[in-house]
Amino acid sequence: MGKFPYFSDVHEEIREIARGAAEEFKKTAEEADRNHDYKIIEKNMKRLAELNLIGIHIPTEYGGEGLDLVGHFVALEEIAKGCLSTAFSFNTQRLAMDGIRLGGTDEQKKKYLSAACSGSILSFATTEPEAGSDVASMKTTAVKDGDEWVLNGSKHYITNGIFADAHVLFARTDDVDGKKAFTGFIVDGDNPGIKISKVENKMGATATPTTEYFIEICRVPDGAVLGEIGLGMPLALSALEIARIGIGTQGLGLMQVAMEQAIAYAKERVQFGRPIVKNQAIQFHIANMSSRVELAKNALYHAAWLKDQGLPAAKEAAIAKVFATEECTWVCNMAMNVLCGPGYTTDYPVERYFRDAKVLEMGGGTSEIMRIIISREEVGKV
Numbered sequence: 001m002g003k004f005p006y007f008s009d010v011h012e013e014i015r016e017i018a019r020g021a022a023e024e025f026k027k028t029a030e031e032a033d034r035n036h037d038y039k040i041i042e043k044n045m046k047r048l049a050e051l052n053l054i055g056i057h058i059p060t061e062y063g064g065e066g067l068d069l070v071g072h073f074v075a076l077e078e079i080a081k082g083c084l085s086t087a088f089s090f091n092t093q094r095l096a097m098d099g100i101r102l103g104g105t106d107e108q109k110k111k112y113l114s115a116a117c118s119g120s121i122l123s124f125a126t127t128e129p130e131a132g133s134d135v136a137s138m139k140t141t142a143v144k145d146g147d148e149w150v151l152n153g154s155k156h157y158i159t160n161g162i163f164a165d166a167h168v169l170f171a172r173t174d175d176v177d178g179k180k181a182f183t184g185f186i187v188d189g190d191n192p193g194i195k196i197s198k199v200e201n202k203m204g205a206t207a208t209p210t211t212e213y214f215i216e217i218c219r220v221p222d223g224a225v226l227g228e229i230g231l232g233m234p235l236a237l238s239a240l241e242i243a244r245i246g247i248g249t250q251g252l253g254l255m256q257v258a259m260e261q262a263i264a265y266a267k268e269r270v271q272f273g274r275p276i277v278k279n280q281a282i283q284f285h286i287a288n289m290s291s292r293v294e295l296a297k298n299a300l301y302h303a304a305w306l307k308d309q310g311l312p313a314a315k316e317a318a319i320a321k322v323f324a325t326e327e328c329t330w331v332c333n334m335a336m337n338v339l340c341g342p343g344y345t346t347d348y349p350v351e352r353y354f355r356d357a358k359v360l361e362m363g364g365g366t367s368e369i370m371r372i373i374i375s376r377e378e379v380g381k382v
């Protein structure tokens, strides 16, 4: 990748460790994809914890490494090169951890962040059948009952849901000043009120489990409330802003392996008596892929660096997410053009990259919602 202003020697060390893990995960990525094998992803998540990659930017007192967000994204970028399903689960784990890091009590952080750094798995749930982009349409409710809360409703499309040891989830509580209010909760995975009903069959990222569950008379103690009552929405959105950079970073990893595969193939494949890479048309495809990789890298690490400085980064995170994910889809499509027939078969991983890429445009806020965030900031300035 060459020298880059946002990376220190520590980041390069993290990259080396993550690269080793990605090489391990690559060996089972095709099998995990073909069989929708969540167990492989669960095992990979434990391996990430063993390598101390889960808690890179979690404070040391809560079991993490106490480093920066850039360090976390460097690890995520490498993991996405080996297995996108693992990277997707990893990013969601970090999203839930950020919810707890940003809103949790000291006790919650000690309990859940330390466990998550050492291999327990978390999910993060806002989405419901009637609440996708419009998160505030959530129907799940939480009602106070003595020193407990009773939750009822449902969640769907929840990554890691089936094997989560705890769920960070959001529910509607009493209105505040006549406005809808939401509150975060941490619900243990073995709570009998959480009933897993379905794991989705997906086009790509098939081995990261996308789960639907019902929440039925789910009783949790007062200590399960995450952050302030009624302030769940800003908490969820703050955590999602970071996760958004992570989704773009997965696109950055994926587009690099797609481009590498295209170049390797173009050097070998001979048509009209010479390797296809000798054709300027193919060279231009490679130049266009490389340009997108570099621009995505700059946008993503700039947004991550802003977050590390404690500076506002809503617009930059949205720009980086929408650019990196849409261009990842473009690069995977172009890699498919270069390989052509073989790329469309399962003999090469390009067809998997192509299928995996699309979900990145949706998760953590769609491209349309990202554009709304960007234009709102620009229009607001004028």
Ligand SMILES: Cc1cc2nc3c(=O)[nH]c(=O)nc-3n(C[C@H](O)[C@H](O)[C@H](O)COP(=O)(O)OP(=O)(O)OC[C@H]3O[C@@H](n4cnc5c(N)ncnc54)[C@H](O)[C@@H]3O)c2cc1C
Pocket (backbone or CB within 6 Å): 092, 124, 125, 126, 127, 131, 132, 133, 134, 156, 157, 158, 159, 160, 202, 205, 210, 359, 362, 363, 364, 365, 366, 367, 368, 369, 372
């Ligand atoms: C594989 C996968 C994993 C996921 N993991 C999680 C998870 O772990 N936790 C979680 O909570 N959620 C998760 N999600 C849900 C994801 O965040 C939602 O799918 C996403 O927010 C969009 O919601 P929706 O699919 O209901 O689409 P909708 O919101 O119904 O949108 C449909 C279309 O309309 C557009 N649209 C909607 N509103 C507007 C508007 N105001 N202006 C312009 N266009 C608009 C959208 O951009 C989209 O193109 C996951 C989804 C997938 C596919």
